[in-house]
Amino acid sequence: xxxxxxxxxxxxxxxxxxxxxxxxxxxxxxxxxxxxxxxxxxxxxxxxxxxxxxxxxxxxxxxxxxxxxxxxxxxxxxxxxxxxxxxxxxxxxxxxxxxxxxxxxxxxxxxxxxxxxxxxxxxxxxxxxxxxxxxxxxxxxxxxxxxxxxxxxxxxxxxxxxxxxxxxxxxxxxxxxxxxxxxxxxxxxxxxxxxxxxxxxxxxxxxxxxxxxxxxxxxxxxxxxxxxxxxxxxxxxxxxxxxxxxxxxxxxxxxxxxxxxxxxxxxxxxxxxxxxxxxxxxxxxxxxxxxxxxxxxxxxxxxxxxxxxxxxxxxxxxxxxxxxxxxxxxxxxxxxxxxxxxxxxxxxxxxxxxxxxxxxxxxxxxxxxxxxxxxxxxxxxxxxxxxxxxxxxxxxxxxxxxxxxxxxxxxxxxxxxxxxxxxxxxxxxxxxxxxxxxxxxxxxxxxxxxxxxxxxxxxxxxxxxxxxxxxxxxxxxxxxxxxxxxxxxxxxxxxxxxxxxxxxxxxxxxxxxxxxxxxxxxxxxxxxxxxxxxxxxxxxxxxxxxxxxxxxxxxxxxxxxxxxxxxxxxxxxxxxxxxxxxxxxxxxxxxxxxxxxxxxxxxxxxxxxxxxxxxxxxxxxxxxxxxxxxxxxxxxxxxxxxxxxxxxxxxxxxxxxxxxxxxxxxxxxxxxxxxxxxxxxxxxxxxxxxxxxxxxxxxxxxxxxxxxxxxxxxxxxxxxxxxxxxxxxxxxxxxxxxxxxxxxxxxxxxxxxxxxxxxxxxxxxxxxxxxxxxxxxxxxx
Numbered sequence: 001x002x003x004x005x006x007x008x009x010x011x012x013x014x015x016x017x018x019x020x021x022x023x024x025x026x027x028x029x030x031x032x033x034x035x036x037x038x039x040x041x042x043x044x045x046x047x048x049x050x051x052x053x054x055x056x057x058x059x060x061x062x063x064x065x066x067x068x069x070x071x072x073x074x075x076x077x078x079x080x081x082x083x084x085x086x087x088x089x090x091x092x093x094x095x096x097x098x099x100x101x102x103x104x105x106x107x108x109x110x111x112x113x114x115x116x117x118x119x120x121x122x123x124x125x126x127x128x129x130x131x132x133x134x135x136x137x138x139x140x141x142x143x144x145x146x147x148x149x150x151x152x153x154x155x156x157x158x159x160x161x162x163x164x165x166x167x168x169x170x171x172x173x174x175x176x177x178x179x180x181x182x183x184x185x186x187x188x189x190x191x192x193x194x195x196x197x198x199x200x201x202x203x204x205x206x207x208x209x210x211x212x213x214x215x216x217x218x219x220x221x222x223x224x225x226x227x228x229x230x231x232x233x234x235x236x237x238x239x240x241x242x243x244x245x246x247x248x249x250x251x252x253x254x255x256x257x258x259x260x261x262x263x264x265x266x267x268x269x270x271x272x273x274x275x276x277x278x279x280x281x282x283x284x285x286x287x288x289x290x291x292x293x294x295x296x297x298x299x300x301x302x303x304x305x306x307x308x309x310x311x312x313x314x315x316x317x318x319x320x321x322x323x324x325x326x327x328x329x330x331x332x333x334x335x336x337x338x339x340x341x342x343x344x345x346x347x348x349x350x351x352x353x354x355x356x357x358x359x360x361x362x363x364x365x366x367x368x369x370x371x372x373x374x375x376x377x378x379x380x381x382x383x384x385x386x387x388x389x390x391x392x393x394x395x396x397x398x399x400x401x402x403x404x405x406x407x408x409x410x411x412x413x414x415x416x417x418x419x420x421x422x423x424x425x426x427x428x429x430x431x432x433x434x435x436x437x438x439x440x441x442x443x444x445x446x447x448x449x450x451x452x453x454x455x456x457x458x459x460x461x462x463x464x465x466x467x468x469x470x471x472x473x474x475x476x477x478x479x480x481x482x483x484x485x486x487x488x489x490x491x492x493x494x495x496x497x498x499x500x501x502x503x504x505x506x507x508x509x510x511x512x513x514x515x516x517x518x519x520x521x522x523x524x525x526x527x528x529x530x531x532x533x534x535x536x537x538x539x540x541x542x543x544x545x546x547x548x549x550x551x552x553x554x555x556x557x558x559x560x561x562x563x564x565x566x567x568x569x570x571x572x573x574x575x576x577x578x579x580x581x582x583x584x585x586x587x588x589x590x591x592x593x594x595x596x597x598x599x600x601x602x603x604x605x606x607x608x609x610x611x612x613x614x615x616x617x618x619x620x621x622x623x624x625x626x627x628x629x630x631x632x633x634x635x636x637x638x639x640x641x642x643x644x645x646x647x648x649x650x651x652x653x654x655x656x657x658x659x660x661x662x663x664x665x666x667x668x669x670x671x672x673x674x675x676x677x678x679x680x681x682x683x684x685x686x687x688x689x690x691x692x693x694x695x696x697x698x699x700x701x702x703x704x705x706x707x708x709x710x711x712x713x714x715x716x717x718x719x720x721x722x723x724x725x726x727x728x729x730x731x732x733x734x735x736x737x738x739x740x741x742x743x744x745x746x747x748x749x750x751x752x753x754x755x756x757x758x759x760x761x762x763x764x765x766x767x768x769x770x771x772x773x774x775x776x777x778x779x780x781x
Contacts, residue, residue: 003172008089009034016121017093018051019151022062025071026152027180027665032083034075048074062152064590064647081111093121098129109138117169119145123197124254127162127190139164143173146194148382156382157183158194178445182590182665184381191368192258195375196382198368199389201251203357205268207236211311214349218293218308220322224346228330228339230386241285241292245275264360277314336395340404355408358401361389362413366435372422373432373442390422428457449672451478451518462498466491469499475511476675486523488575489530493553504561512678516567516671525574532769535760544757550607551749558582563681567674568592569667577656578605581612584681586661587674588648594656595644599724600778602765605639606756610731611748617655619693629696629703636704636732640725692742695734704729720764720781727755
C-alpha cells in the first residue's frame with residue numbers, strides 16, 4: 001500500500017531544517033518545525049519561531065508565497081512531540097553527531113505514529129551508523145534524505161535506503177521528492193558523503209591545494225574551474241565562502257574518520273593554510289562580517305569594492321582580472337583538451353585538478369552508485385556543475401584522460417580503461433556505459449517528457465534561425481526558442497505565424513501547441529540590440545512596424561483555432577511575459593520569474609501586455625468604479641515598478657498568472673504537464689471572443705499620477721521615471737476616453753503602440769536601452 005505524505009515535521013530549525021520546512025510548505029504540505037527549548041527562554045519555541053521570522057526577510061527567499069509561510073507551525077521537542085503522531089514524515093536536521101542523533105531518534109520513535117516515515121538530512125554519516133541500537137520498526141521506516149542548501153533552489157535530493165528499509169518507504173520518498181518537492185532524486189549507496197559531497201569536497205580541496213602549489217591567484221583558479229570546466233560563477237573559493245570556511249575542516253575530519261583505507265580522498269591534506277588563517281581571524285565566509293576568501297569593503301565613492309585573499313601571503317588585496325594564456329586559448333569544441341594541454345600555470349593547474357578529481361569519480365562507480373548518470377546528475381543538481389565528471393571525461397576523451405593520469409602517476413580506473421564514451425545516442429535514445437561494459441538507456445522517471453529526448457529521435461517539423469517546432473506526440477506541437485537568451489525577434493514572430501497557418505489548416509494532424517524550451521530562461525524579452533539599431537538609424541517606420549507585427553502575431557495566436565499553453569521556467573520578462581498573457585493557459589515551473597519590465601528601458605509594454613492586464617483585472621469589475629480604479633492602480637503599480645515575480649506562486653499574486661493556471665514543482669515534468677493541459681483543452685475548443693473594457697480617462701490618470709508626483713517631490717523617482725509613468729498611466733486609463741465608452745482590444749493596442757513610439761523618440765529612453773545593453777542593469781535617469 002502506497003504511503004501518502006500529507007503532513008510533515010522537521011526537527012532542527014537551523015539553516016537546513018528551516019529551509020527544508022519552507023520547501024515542504026511550498027509544496028502545500030503543512031509542517032511542524034521543532035527545536036530545543038533555549039535555556040531561560042520565555043518563548044519555549046523561540047528557536048523555531050525565530051527561524052520563521054528570519055526567513056520572512058531572507059534572500060534568496062525560502063518561501064514561494066505568504067500562503068506557504070502560513071503552513072509552517074513552530075514548536076519545540078519538549079512540549080510538542082505528541083503532535084508527531086499526526087504527521088506522515090519526520091525529517092531530522094540536527095547537529096552532525098551520531099551521539100546527538102541517537103537519543104533523539106529514540107524519543108521520536110516513541111512519539112511517532114506506527115508506519116510513519118523518519119529520515120535524516122545528514123550529509124556525511126552512513127545510514128548504518130545512524131540506525132545502530134534503534135528499534136526494528138524504526139529501522140524499517142528510516143532512510144536518509146539529504147537536501148542541499150538552499151533547499152528551495154538546489155534541486156538535488158540524495159536518497160539512501162538501508163537493507164531494512166521498507167520498499168514502500170523508499171517509493172514514497174522518491175515520489176514526494178520528485179513530483180511534490182521538485183527534486184531530482186538520486187538513489188545513493190550507503191557510503192560516506194554519498195555522491196555529491198564526496199566528489200565535490202574532493203574537487204574543492206584538490207583545487208585549493210593545486211592553486212597554491214602552481215602559484216595561481218584566487219581569480220585565476222576560479223576562472224580556470226569556471227567556464228572551461230562548467231563550474232558555477234562562484235568558483236572554488238567563492239563556493240567555500242558560501243558553504244562556510246569553518247565547516248570545511250569538520251567535513252574533512254568526518255571523511256577521514258569514515259572513508260576506507262586506501263581511498264584517494266585520504267591523500268588530501270586535512271588543512272589549507274590560507275583558510276586556517278582566515279578562520280582564526282573570524283573570517284568564515286559570507287555569513288561573517290569580515291568575509292572569507294573574498295570580501296566587500298567601502299570605497300572612496302561610497303560604494304563597495306571587492307577584495308580577495310592573496311594565497312601566498314594570506315593578506316587581502318584588490319580584485320584583479322585573471323590573465324592566463326591558457327584561458328584565452330580554451331575555446332571552442334575542444335576547449336577542455338586545449339586547457340589541460342596548455343603549458344602555463346593555468347593549464348598545469350587544470351591538468352592536475354582534473355586528473356585527480358575525474359579519476360577519483362571514475363573509481364567510485366559502482367561503489368557509490370550503480371550508474372555514471374546518477375553521479376553526473378548529482379553533481380549538476382547538487383553543486384551546479386554544467387557537466388558531471390563523466391560528461392567531462394567524454395569531453396576530454398577517455399584515452400586523453402588515461403594519458404594524463406599516466407603522466408601524473410595516477411592509476412587508470414577500470415571504467416576509463418575501457419576507452420569508450422560514457423554516453424552515446426543509439427537509435428535516438430541516450431545511453432550510458434555501465435560498469436559491465438554494456439550500454440543501457442539513461443533512466444527517466446515515469447511520466448517525464450524530455451524535449452532533449454524528443455530532439456534526439458527526429459527532426460523538427462519547422463525550423464528557422466531563432467526557433468524550432470517539435471512533434472511531442474498526440475497531435476501536440478512544441479515551439480522552442482533557440483535565439484540567444486531566447487530573446488524574441490522577427491524570426492520567432494514569423495515562426496508563430498507559420499504555426500498558426502499549419503495547425504489551423506483544418507487537416508487535424510495537429511490540435512494543440514505548447515511553448516516551452518530547455519533553456520535556463522523561457523525568454524528575457526524582445527531583442528533590444530535589434531531595437532537599438534533601428535532607433536539609432538532613425539528607422540522609425542521599421543520600429544513601429546515591429547511593434548505592430550508583435551501585437552498582430554500575439555493577437556493571432558490568442559485567437560487561433562487551437563489551444564495554446566505556455567510553459568515558462570526561469571525568467572519570462574517583457575515580451576516573454578506578454579506572450580504568456582496571450583496563451584489560453586499557462587503551466588509554469590515553480591521557479592518562474594515573470595515581469596513586465598519594459599519601464600526599465602524607458603518604454604511601456606507594446607505587444608499587448610497592458611491590454612491583457614487591463615482585460616484581466618479591470619474589465620471584470622468595471623461596473624464598480626471604485627473597484628475598477630483599484631484594479632487599474634494595481635496594474636499601474638505592477639508595471640511602473642517593473643515588478644518581477646519571485647516564483648510562479650508570486651506571479652499569480654501579481655496577476656501575471658490566473659488561478660486556473662498550473663504550477664509544476666519539478667521542471668523535469670513541466671513539458672509533460674503542459675502537454676496534458678493542452679490536450680485537456682482540445683475537446684470542444686473555441687478561441688476567445690472579442691473583449692472590451694471601460695477605462696477612467698483623464699480623471700483616472702490624475703489619480704494614478706498623484707502618487708508618482710508625490711514620490712518625485714520626495715526625490716524617490718527620477719525625472720525620466722516620471723515621464724515613463726505618465727505615458728503608462730495614459731495607456732492604462734484610456735488616454736482621452738470619456739470614461740463610459742468601451743474600448744476594444746485594437747483600441748488598447750493602438751494606445752500601447754502610440755505611447756511606445758513617443759517614448760522611443762526620447763533621449764532618456766534611448767539612454768536606458770543603451771545602458772541596459774552595455775551593463776545588463778537599468779539606468780535611473
